[in-house]
Amino acid sequence: MSYVGFDVDKIRGLAREMRKAGVTAGPLHRDLAKVLADAEAALGGVAPTTSQPLLDAMRGGPAKGLPGVLATSLPGEAGEIDRRCDRISPPNGGFPPGTVVDPMVVFDRAEPDEGKVNQALDLIKGLNGKDFGTNGNRDDVREVAKRLEELTPAELDLLLSKLDDADLKRFGALISDTGDHWYNPFDANGLPEGERRDLLSHLLERSGPGSWPKLAADLPGVQPGFDTTDVFLDGVNSQSGVSTSGLHYGVPNVPLFADGGVQASEVAQGTLGDCWYIASLKATAAADPKFIQDGIRQNANGTISVRVWDKDGNLHWVTMTPDLPLDSGGNIAFARSVSNGTTTESWPAYYEKAFALLYGDDDGGAPDGKDGDSRYDRKEHGDYGAVEWDFTDKAPPYVTGNDADGIDLDYDDVKKAFDSGHPVIVSSHSNMDGVPDHLKKAYVTRHVFYVKGFQNGKMVLGNPWGPGSPDLVVTPDEFKRMFDDPQKLTVGK
Amino acid sequence: MDRWRLRRGIPYRMEHQGEALLVGINDLTPDRVTFTVNVDGVPRDTFALGVGETARIAGRPYTVVAIDADGPGFADLEARA
Numbered sequence A: 001m002s003y004v005g006f007d008v009d010k011i012r013g014l015a016r017e018m019r020k021a022g023v024t025a026g027p028l029h030r031d032l033a034k035v036l037a038d039a040e041a042a043l044g045g046v047a048p049t050t051s052q053p054l055l056d057a058m059r060g061g062p063a064k065g066l067p068g069v070l071a072t073s074l075p076g077e078a079g080e081i082d083r084r085c086d087r088i089s090p091p092n093g094g095f096p097p098g099t100v101v102d103p104m105v106v107f108d109r110a111e112p113d114e115g116k117v118n119q120a121l122d123l124i125k126g127l128n129g130k131d132f133g134t135n136g137n138r139d140d141v142r143e144v145a146k147r148l149e150e151l152t153p154a155e156l157d158l159l160l161s162k163l164d165d166a167d168l169k170r171f172g173a174l175i176s177d178t179g180d181h182w183y184n185p186f187d188a189n190g191l192p193e194g195e196r197r198d199l200l201s202h203l204l205e206r207s208g209p210g211s212w213p214k215l216a217a218d219l220p221g222v223q224p225g226f227d228t229t230d231v232f233l234d235g236v237n238s239q240s241g242v243s244t245s246g247l248h249y250g251v252p253n254v255p256l257f258a259d260g261g262v263q264a265s266e267v268a269q270g271t272l273g274d275c276w277y278i279a280s281l282k283a284t285a286a287a288d289p290k291f292i293q294d295g296i297r298q299n300a301n302g303t304i305s306v307r308v309w310d311k312d313g314n315l316h317w318v319t320m321t322p323d324l325p326l327d328s329g330g331n332i333a334f335a336r337s338v339s340n341g342t343t344t345e346s347w348p349a350y351y352e353k354a355f356a357l358l359y360g361d362d363d364g365g366a367p368d369g370k371d372g373d374s375r376y377d378r379k380e381h382g383d384y385g386a387v388e389w390d391f392t393d394k395a396p397p398y399v400t401g402n403d404a405d406g407i408d409l410d411y412d413d414v415k416k417a418f419d420s421g422h423p424v425i426v427s428s429h430s431n432m433d434g435v436p437d438h439l440k441k442a443y444v445t446r447h448v449f450y451v452k453g454f455q456n457g458k459m460v461l462g463n464p465w466g467p468g469s470p471d472l473v474v475t476p477d478e479f480k481r482m483f484d485d486p487q488k489l490t491v492g493k
Numbered sequence B: 001m002d003r004w005r006l007r008r009g010i011p012y013r014m015e016h017q018g019e020a021l022l023v024g025i026n027d028l029t030p031d032r033v034t035f036t037v038n039v040d041g042v043p044r045d046t047f048a049l050g051v052g053e054t055a056r057i058a059g060r061p062y063t064v065v066a067i068d069a070d071g072p073g074f075a076d077l078e079a080r081a
Helices: A008-043 A070-088 A103-107 A114-125 A138-150 A153-162 A165-176 A193-206 A209-218 A230-234 A275-287 A289-293 A347-358 A396-400 A411-419 A476-482
Strands: A248-250 A296-298 A304-309 A315-320 A324-326 A336-339 A342-345 A424-428 A448-455 A458-462 A472-474 A483-488 B003-007 B012-016 B019-029 B032-039 B042-049 B054-057 B060-068 B074-079
Touching: A008 A070, A114 A138, A114 A153, A114 A165, A138 A165, A138 A193, A153 A193, A153 A209, A165 A193, A165 A209, A193 A209, A193 A315, A230 B003, A275 A289, A275 A347, A275 A396, A275 A424, A275 A448, A296 A347, A304 A347, A304 A396, A315 A347, A324 A347, A336 A347, A347 A396, A411 A424, A411 A448, A411 A458, A411 A476, A411 A483, A472 A476, A476 A483, B003 B019, B019 B074, B032 B060, B042 B054
Parallel strands: none
Antiparallel strands: A248 A324, A296 A304, A304 A315, A336 A342, A424 A448, A424 A483, A448 A458, A458 A472, B003 B074, B012 B019, B019 B032, B032 B042, B054 B060, B060 B074
8 A cells, every 4th residue: 555645545435435425315315305394294384394494405396405415416526536546546556655745736626737836926926126117016916916816726725835924915015005106106006906806805715714814914905804993992891792802703603694595684783883884784685685695605615705896886796704703702793693682694794894895985083083093093994993983875885886865854755765666774863852752762873774664654764783673663754853864775786 | 890881883782581682872972871771672771871870781780980972982881799
């Protein structure tokens, strides 16, 4: 037996076992589906037999989920194992003991082209101390970006494993700085925001999980920071479940979607002051849940991509690592879906994370009242601090792809917009003046609400705080006295 | 002693005796914080307190020790034994 870093015979044995398991997966799926069908018949449709998404997928039709899909995937993977084992133990006797086999050769579907990898590596290293000429460095970093985008996933991982942190950081700094040099107004530097975002998304979508920490550490814009958010700077909330001192990145313990897809009513603002964004997200999800559902996907390597329009109206799929800011208890700290008091889904958190990465209209401190405090009062971009406290009309273009239209503060005008399918959001006042006593418990000053509907001649307004917060039900006159600046959103291009 | 910074615009969720509570500020003025404890989406208790005044939240007494009404603003509460 040839020894090449691991026991090939045992690996081949694993492939044999996988094939065997694949043979039993189909009948097992059918048996389980029959049990479910029998249970459903016995219940007579009075109640669902299960709320488990995995089991739910078994109801009728072809096997789309576990365990049925294993009938085809396990033999396929076994074939891949055998093919790779053939590479390192060919029929003519294999490699001599002690041979070092590059994992990239063994574990990727196509062998990486080391020539391509080395060329890209040399280009990145060559940026060190390079004279970029009078036209700036944009053409140089663009050439590097193009080479990176041409690499296969295996080649990209191989390159990242070989690349020094200092070289990757230099590249990250160069693509991020688009400023002109004072002595040369005609130079073009860095990659424009949209181009840079698309490059980062491309790298994340194609690289393996082992490369993500390096990308996050060395390339600005891969992972949005949270250390300038009010909630993190406070760090004093010791109340059960709201501690911020333990805020950290981690993979959430809830799925992207649980049951039933996008439910606007379940979207809950977290401990981030971004009601102005969450209100737009909830309003759009309520008006067109499919639009929001279609705007997020999980990629084969585990990254998540969310559709966001940038400040110039250009569409991007912002790809992110699957980790999110979690509180000290391991729960999602910011936006998420909540049902029956429990966090159930993570999709709103990824929408919020993508927005934090791409939002480009933060003007600094205003209106957060922290003028002069450099921790709070600064123009931010690419982190969660950038999306705290801003104006009502700024979020909709990022969510829908279209600017919001201000409409008259008039009940009938708002109803007309809502009835014609437009999401509508509206600001509250900065004080309680004009708020009748019976509505004061549900009213929140300096906040953004969204229109949920109309009933018995009254308007129903939802709070972006989500489940657990009361709706406001107001007459036309109360609406006029209590709110300001209604915005009509238009979904999609 | 537990200290709780209650920020304007932020919902605080907690569970108490099997009930899902949501606490949030309704309004802030330089000398008064008004906040509501909602239970399962229904307002149960609304407090309008100045510094030094106490409210009972989730079975614990909390005293307002500071109010900052600028910008987003906040109120600092301290849990009493």
